[in-house]
Structures are given as structure tokens and as C-alpha cells.
Amino acid sequence: MIEARALTKVYGDKTAVAGVNFTVEAGRVTGFLGPNGAGKSTTMRMIMGLDRPTSGTVTVNGAPFARHAAPLRDVGALLDAKAVHTSRSAYNHLLAMAATHSIPKTRVHEVIEMTGLADVARKKVGGFSLGMGQRLGIAAALLGDPQTVILDEPVNGLDPEGVVWVRNLVKYLASEGRTVFLSSHLMSEMAVTADHLIVIGRGRIIADAPIQDIINGKGRIRTRVRTDQPDQLMRLLAGDGVSVELQDNELLEVTGLDPRQIARAALDRHVMIYELTPLQASLEEAYMELTKDEVEYHSLITTGAAAPVQSGGN
Template sequence: MIQAEGLRKHYGPKTAVDGISFTVQPGRVTGFLGPNGAGKSTTMRMIMGLDRPSAGHVTVNGKPFAQHKAPLREVGALLDAKAVHTGRSAYNHLRAIAATHDIPVSRVHEVMAMTGLTEVAKKRAGGFSLGMGQRLGIANALLGDPQTLILDEPVNGLDPEGVLWVRNLVRYLAGQGKTVFLSSHLMSEMAQTADHLLVIGRGQLIADMSVQNLIASVQQKKALVRTPQSAELAAALAAPGVSVTQSAHETLEVAGLDTRSIAQIALERQILLYELTPQEASLEQAYFELTRGAAEYQSDFSMATATHSQATGMPGQPQNYKN
């Protein structure tokens, strides 16, 4: 279990983490989300004792990380896959780490087999690809068979088979009662992997809830409608709290009305509908809604422009009908 209370970190005048409190429970995969510069890496470094908090405290399995006599047996972490002796082979790197905790060589062979490194055991780590470096970092995290696992962007550089392997691995470990805490920028992967989410923005905790509850917290009634009478239907749907956007030719996106109400209005006005499909929010949509304005680095290219471009093949702004 990981417990943080009032965790704060300043770097000169800059506040990287601003008094956050949370608990990462065992037996489930907890995802850690946030824009670049939100404070995720700093938080993970404070958990691992690599950065000292300016205020507050954090414990892992009941103690600050530095107070564990055999930390590798308590916490396994992947924070920087490049943090290896580049001149050593993968096997010698893991064997050297194992020796610091009296971990048997048999465990080194075991984690290498688990992570698919057996065939490259004698190759120098400095020559590894990004994906193979990630596998070595995960093998290092698993070496002491720890109760708690902390992984920062574990699927970075992995091929689809590797991504699936990480997903299955962390869910298996959580099923064994271990604490699993991981960050990722891949929303689709996090939606399939995590049970619970912590969302951080500008150093502050924005959300601490299950994946399902986070999506539901920002979801509203939406529908995709295709009709040759789009302008007429848009005018008929106009009402307080209803937003109608023409996202492509003969295609409307309606927010604030369910499909039954849209169908009834279209029937009353004898408007032909080619398609009427309810739209459910994704984790990505929920994330962008929650972190709107919380990103430290923002572009001028809007999500609406991107959606319109994908739908029509042409850049530009979609037309909005609002009341």
C-alpha cells in the first residue's frame, strides 16, 4: 500500500506537487494520469525516496521507502529504463542488483524468462532498443518479488505483443494481492488495464476514483445523427441545454438529448434519419474534460478542429447550433 498525506514539492519558486493526499490500495491496478509537467514523475520520485518532500509525507507498506531494510523486496520500480550500466550485459546487470539483497541467481533467470530477455541475456544493455530496455527495467522491478510495484510509462517503446504482456502482467500481480501503481499517456491502454485512477493537474489532485466513475462524472447524453435534412433537424432540436454540432456532411452531434427524444422530434417533423447512435464517453474524453486548463503546455489546435478534420478530411471549425 502507498499512502501520501499533504505531499508537496517546491523547486525554487515553482510548485511541482501541491499538497496532495491519496492511498494506492493493494489488489487492484491504480493508474496515474496527468498532462506533462503535472507532477506525476515528481510524486513517484518522492514515493521512492529520490526526492525529499517540501511538506507532507509518503509511506510504502507502512514505512518511508528509505526505512525499509530490504527495499527491493518491498518495492519494485521502473522510473527510468535508461538507468542501467550500459557496458554490462542484461544478465550481469540483474545479477549485480540481486547481489545487493542476497537474491538468488535462480530468481535472475526467472525474471529474465518472465520478461522475454533470456535470448539476449549476454547482450550489453547499452545496445538495447527502447522496448528491450523497458523489459529490462521491468525485470529489475520484479527481481525482489516485491509487494508493491511502481511503473512509470511501462509500455513506452513496446510493440503490441509487449503492451499486451504488460497489461496481463500487472493485472495478474494485482490479482495476487499486490499493490500496482502505474502511469501512462495511452488512454486506451489505461482504460483496459486500470481499476482505479488518480488524475493530477498542475500539482493538484483532480480525481481519485474508479475508471467507470470517472467516465460517468463527465458523461452527458450524446448522439450521432445522420440525415439529409441536417439544418432542419438542428433547428427543431434547439432548446435550452441542447447543443447541436454539424461535424460532417449530413451528420450532427447532439448533446443534451437522448436518442428517444431525438427520434420523436424527427418523426413529428417527418425528417428522415439514416443513423441515430447513442455516444458513450471514453476515458480519453473524460480525461480531457477533467484536465482542461490544467496542462502546462498547450497548443492552439483545438480538439474540435481535429475532430472536424478527421470527419471531413479538411481543416476548419465545425458549425455549432446552440441555444
């Protein structure tokens, strides 16, 4: 379990994390989302004892990270896959880590096999691709068979097989009753991997709930409607906060109205509807709605190019 209480980090006149409170429970995959500059990396670094909080506390399995006598056996983390001595082989890198905690060589071989590194384990890390470096970082995180696993962008650089492997791995770890804390910018992957989400924006927690609750709460209502009177129905449904798009000759997509409101309006005006299908909002839509006022860097699309517009810094 990871617990943060009034956790705050200030750099000069910049508050990176502002008194956040959250709990990452064991037995489920908790996703950690937020725009660039929102405070995700700073929060994860404080969890791992790499940055000291300005105020507040964060504990892992009941104690600050620095107080764990054998941290690799309590907490495994992938924060920076490049933080490896490039002239060492993957095997020697893991062997050196294992020696600091009296972890047997057999476990080194286990995590090498588990992460698909067997064919390159004796090669120098400096020649690894991004994806192989990620696999090595995950192997290091799992080396001590920890109760808590923290992974920052673990599928970065992985091929589709690797992405599926990470997805199944974190779900399996959670099913064993471990605490799994996962950060990623890939909404499609987070949607099929995480059970619970914590969303941070401008250093503050803006959502902390099961993933389906977040999708249901912030995704705009969309409905597929099929009718042989599309023009009449479009005029009927038009209004503030309502979008009606003609998909083909008889198919409309309505955003901003409950399906029951659509059905009632059509019935009152004797418009025949022969399909009324609620569409599931996506995690990406819900996330964009949640964070629309929390993004520090915006872009404007101009003719032929996207021009970055800075609205703040980190």
C-alpha cells in the same frame, strides 16, 4: 498500499506538488495521469525516496521507502529504464541487484524468462533498443517479487505484442493482491488496463475515482440519431452547448443532449426517429475535459505548422 498525506514538494518559488492526499489500494491497477509538468514524476520520485517531501508524508506498505530493510522485496519500480550501466549485460545487471538483497540466481533467470530477455541476456545493455531496455527495467522491478509495483510509462518503445504483455502482466499482479501503480500518456492503453485513476494537475489531485466513474462524469454525452428528416431535426436540436453533426444523409451525431431529451423533442414535433444510440465517451475525452484548465503548455494550429505557445513552466 501507497498512502500520501498532505504531500508537498516545493522547488524555490515553484510548487511541484501541493498537499496531495491519495491512497493506492492493493488488488487493483491504479493509473496515474496528468499533463506534462503536473507533478507526476515528482510524486513518484517522492514515493521512491528519491526526492524528500517539503512537507507531508508518503508511505509504501506502511512505511517510508527509506525505512524498508529490503526495499526490492517490498517495492519494485521502473522510473527510468536508462538508469543502467551500459557496459554490463542484462544478466549481470540483474545479478548485481539480486546480490544486494540475497536474491537467488534462480530468480534472476525467472525474471529474464518472464520478460522475454532470454536471447539477449548476455548482451551489453548499451546495445539494447528502447523496448528491450523497458523489458529490462520491468525485470528489475519484479526481481524481488515485491508486494508493490510502480511503473512509469512501461510500454514506451514496446511493439504491440509487448504492449499486450505489459497489460496482462499488471492485471495479473493486481489479481494476486499486489498494489500496482501505473503512469502512462497512452489513454487507449490506460482505458483497458486501469481499474482506478488518480489524475493530477498543477500539483493537485483533480480526480480520484474508478475509471468508469471518471468517463461517465466528464465525458460529454453523445448520441447517434438516424432519421429521414435530418435537416428538421438539426434545427430543432440546435442550442447552446449542443453540437449536431450530419454524418451521412440520414445519420446525425448529437453532443450535449441526453437521448431522452432528443426523443422528447422529436416526438413533440412529429419527427420520425428510427435509431437512437447512446455513444460511450472515451477516456481521452474525459481526460481532456478534466485537464483543460491544468495544462501548462498549449499549442496553436496554424497554416502548415503547429506553433507552441508557452503558458507556464515546470
